[in-house]
Every structure is written in C-alpha cells, then in structure tokens.
Amino acid sequence: MAAICFTKLPNPSSTTAQQALNRQRHHHITQPNSLIVPPHSLNSFTSLPFSRKILTTRLSTHLPISATVLSSLPTAKPERFGSSGEKVPKWSWKAIKAFTMAELEARKLKFATTGTEALLLGILIEGTSVAAKYLWANGITVFKVREETIKVLGKADMYYFPPERPPLTDDAQKVLDWALDHKLKSGDSGGEVTTSDLLLGIWSEVECPGHKILAVLGFNDEKAKELEASSSGPGFIDG
Template sequence: MAAATSLSSLPSTCPVPTQSGNKSKPNSSYPSLKLQHLQSPWLGINLRLRSSNPKADFQNRRPVISTVVFSLPTANPERIASADKPPKWSRNAIKSFAMSELEARKLRYPTTGTESLLMGILIEGTSLAAKFLLANGTTLFKLREECVKLLGRGERSFVSPMNPPLTEDAQRALDWAVDQKLKSGDGREITTIDLLLGIWSEAESPGHKILAALGFSDDKAKELTSLSSEPGFVDG
C-alpha cells in the first residue's frame, strides 16, 4: 500500500488527451531546444543543433566568399599599369579563357596552348568570334579532331593541374591582343576577336596551324578586324 502511495505521488509526464481529441501541449516546464554548439573531439569539429527558427539559422550563416578574375595573365604587367586607361578583358573573353583551361585538362595536357584557347572560344559560344568561326564551318568537333591529329592525347594516367600554365605562344597571343588594344587607344575592352587574332598572329603555334587547316586565312582575319572596329561593337 505504501509503495502504491509513493508511485502515485510522482509527477506524470504523459500527455492527457482532451475531450476534443487534440493533442495536449507539451509541458511548459521543459525548455525549448535552442541553438548551441557541441564539441566533437573525435571529429575535431563543432556540431550545431538545429534551431527551431530556420530563418535565424540562415541569417547566422557565414557568407561564401568567391573570387572573380577580371583580367588574363600577361608577361608584362607594368606595360598595362603605365597606360593612361588600361584596357580590360571582356566578360566573354574571360569565360573563353576559363573554358580553355578546362579543355586542356580534359585532353590531359600539362599546359594551356593556343589550340586550347581556340576551343575555349567555341565552348563559350556566345561571342562574335565564336559565331564567326561557326559560320565559316569551324566547329568544336573539328577543332578537337585537328588538335588530336596534331598533338595527340595525354596519357590516361596523367592528371593535368587545376590551372594548366600557358605555353609561350599562348602567352604571346594574349600579349598581342593587349598590345593592339593599347596601340589603338580607343578605350574599348579586349574581346574574343582580339584573342582569336592573337592566336592567328602566332604563325608557328598549334592554334594557327589548326585554323589554317580549317580554312581560316588572312582575309578572314581582316574581315574580323573590320567587324570589331565598327561603332557600337559589342563582344556578344
């Protein structure tokens, strides 16, 4: 009897259903779960308990920091720095350069050459240089085919670096584009057309040889030059 009495005196934690059939509210004496950090020594990290307020969680998160590149590598940075109005690369030209590095990695090449710069222009696809090449029958499939014929493929076991460094002729092609824009003094951006013409200026480079094999010529280079010099020209 004494045992029964002592058990009955203990507080009940079981919710009692109401007559309406709705679940009873949780006991207010128990605190709600709050956002806190728990140490996890075997993982070496802090574990976060999920808050009951997802909006507050989102606001407390640290922002993701990203780096945007606004220029392409140059062998003579002081030349640009000394200019009254240093020319900037267009958005499409920067995209094309990023795609060229990716293409070099796909082919397992240790460097980014003029052939990769060409493929980058076509992969980006929206610039006037890309449209001009496509209109003259130069497709990405043909470019890759000619590239493999000329240079072969990288070994399967080889892993290209994240950012394959430029070959000497590829760097000269970029610098040629910068020089031409500095000479013109028109204050315009350096575009994919300038990049394409820079590749063409390197007569012994793989990019020039591939373009020539696919029908590109000095006459087409002059046509591109005239297009880019028209008033209101936009690289896209």
C-alpha cells in the same frame, strides 16, 4: 508458500522508451553533417519538395567545388602600363569566360599547359561572342578543333592528372599580349579586349598549334580581315 515476484518488462510505448526515441531523433536533426535515410523510404523521401533540397544540401557539403573568378587575363608585361601611363584595357567578360573554358578544356584533354589550341576551343565553347559565331558559321566547330588538336599534339596520358589551372604556354601568353596591344593600337582606348582580339592573336602566331589548326580548317588572312572589320570600332559589343 514462496512469494512469486513479477518483473514488468519495459513497454516500447512507455514514457522512458519514448524519451529515448525522441533523443535519438533530436540527435539526427541537430547534427549538421548527418542524414540517415532508410533505403526502403528513399523514394518517398526524395519525392517531398523540401526533402530534395535538404538532400542536395547535405551532398554538396561533401563535394568540394573549386571556382575561380577572373577580372583580367595575365600579361607578360604588366610593368609597361604602370610606367608609361597607358591605361590597361579591360577584357570583355566573354573573353574572360573563353579563357576560363580554355583552362578547363586543357584539363579535360589532360594537357599540362593551356596552349593556343585550348584558347581556340575556349572561344568556341563560350559560343556567344562574335568570334565564336564567325567560326561556327565557317564550319570550324569544337569537335573539329579537338580532332585536329589530337593530330597536332597527340593524345595525352589518360592516367595523367593536370594541375587545376594549367599554366600558359609561351605562344598562348604572346596571344594575350598581342590582343592587348591590338586594342591599344586601334585607338579605342575605352573599349574592351574581346574574343575577336583573342582569335586574331591566335592567327598572328604563325607557328603555334592554334594557327595551324585554324589553317587546316579553312581560316585564312581574308577571313581574319573580315572578322577584324566586323568587330572593330568604338561601341563594339562582343556578341
């Protein structure tokens, strides 16, 4: 009589299968860039407090984020401070933030450069400085300035990708230098260059887009003097 041999099939719950499953789980846990979530369990996964943090961490590793921290704003005449012994005035952090917002706004509008119109928008978007509050109080808003910017400069090509930090136009650089000089001439050597100096600098460049936009929206020399009077003097805090 022939012998019959029985081959035992592997039991999924056996020790060998369990070890393989453990190794697979260990692989997913130890891989820094892997996160496998079954679609049917995504809702329950993200409902856990700790798993939301894990998911955010994993996603953030694949999304490049670029941020630039500025301590000062560019000047076209840096050598004059070193040679003359003049102390370079510091920019207020609100003025620096307004400048950063101006670069972002130029990119948003798909402009190749950061102009005086972008500086004006940066001041308004920052929103908490004396200059920004003065503009808003006089009906000069972000939406109106954007609208006038398109009227003055036209719409940019929607398929154009501007540089990460659009360079300053000549007019915008003159505004920054004017603001520095204005602070030095005020005699407040220990004070900061503020967004008010920046706004007054835009108004001083009569032919620049920023000045033209301000004029259309009702800003004038009288308002400029009023702003200067309210934002000058020792101990002035920008906002």
